């Protein structure tokens with residue numbers, strides 16, 4: 001278990017300084033700050049020595065949990081360890097210092113990389129054309145839906161204004177559909193955790209523009225009837241959108257393009273070697289089938305002979321969705337990752353991610369409720385509803401206790417269709433020892449919930465602050481030093 005960290009409360013002591021500057025020998029300016037703006041008293045800043053200052057911030061930095069510190073089982077997020085060599089490559093001076101207005105003749109290497117990445121991502125997803133412009137998954141979703149809208153309007157089908165989204169969907173799906181001007185229809189899940197096909201049929205009409213799906217879905221389960229679903233949507237004149245934020249389970253094994261999807265977005269900052277979290281920068285490319293290619297954002301990168309250029313002559317394009325061409329350095333990492341892994345390596349990623357998730361599930365299944373007892377893909381969802389009912393201990397209590405065992409909590413209370421949900425994604429980069437340690441911690445907490453529920457309910461014990469008001473912490477974060485008077 002982690003040792004509790006002791007934080008000094010108030011380091012400030014009157015008169016202490018972290019630097020000593022010689023007296024100024026610069027003559028005072030003749031023009032002074034107008035009296036009414038001039039400070040009358042010294043600013044209320046902390047007064048500390050250099051050593052106190054350095055130790056304070058270093059100590060704070062050590063309180064951060066990170067993938068480079070330990071296991072981060074956040075479901076639907078793919079918090080995997082990424083090879084450091086890809087970081088180094090994205091910082092090569094030729095890539096790092098390139099200006100977006102650099103003439104194309106002097107940026108052929110960068111254009112070749114973008115073109116190559118686009119080709120490889122098309123191959124991985126089974127798509128025909130792809131844009132690297134969107135800066136995040138949700139941004140890709142909105143771009144993809146705008147493309148769908150433009151394509152349907154081009155077909156002369158203006159009244160297709162509805163998008164179907166499953167009740168297990170990631171929250172960005174209905175949000176993006178709404179932002180792109182669609183109305184959202186919710187399709188329910190069946191008792192195996194799949195889209196309820198009968199319910200889907202009942203929603204179909206000539207007003208449906210399409211469906212947004214994740215496969216494996218957010219329950220970590222593969223949509224067993226995906227080909228049937230694709231047929232139902234296509235037969236009714238709609239299009240299929242694939243949320244490929246987490247492609248870990250499919251790499252080199254299954255392609256959305258072969259399942260019948262027309263549009264797909266990827267999160268390079270989950271699956272393809274850019275750390276996810278901390279707010280970016282990210283990259284959410286979208287790939288499309290031939291029919292939709294003319295509507296992609298412009299410019300599109302094209303190859304002519306042995307050279308590359310941006311093509312702006314795209315009359316049907318929805319236009320630009322971002323300044324310049326997207327987050328280039330994220331593309332460099334993805335390119336380096338795919339090239340170093342190779343097609344065999346990528347397939348291994350998927351196999352190991354799925355194996356790790358199933359191994360972990362087997363190790364904890366006895367102590368938790370399994371809403372859907374099936375083989376999972378890269379992640380699984382269990383429920384703390386038994387502990388809540390029998391011991392009055394919630395999922396939130398149990399994952400807070402995990403912090404005392406030195407682990408970052410998994411995603412909780414999502415997907416919404418599972419009460420007291422815990423969504424765990426171990427991913428391919430964790431060792432069997434780490435998975436064992438994590439499952440032992442979860443099982444120990446289930447035991448504690450039975451024997452000593454108060455212990456679990458009052459956790460964590462080892463952090464400087466225990467339970468935060470998470471809503472206030474997110475909406476009104478206090479990240480600066482505040483004097484007592486305030």
Ligand SMILES: *Cc1c(COP(=O)(O)O)cnc(C)c1O
Nearest residue numbers: 076077136137138170172243245
């Ligand atoms: C992460 C995620 C998204 C959104 O990606 P952002 O880059 O955070 O906008 C969308 N769908 C699923 C399934 C995800 O896991």
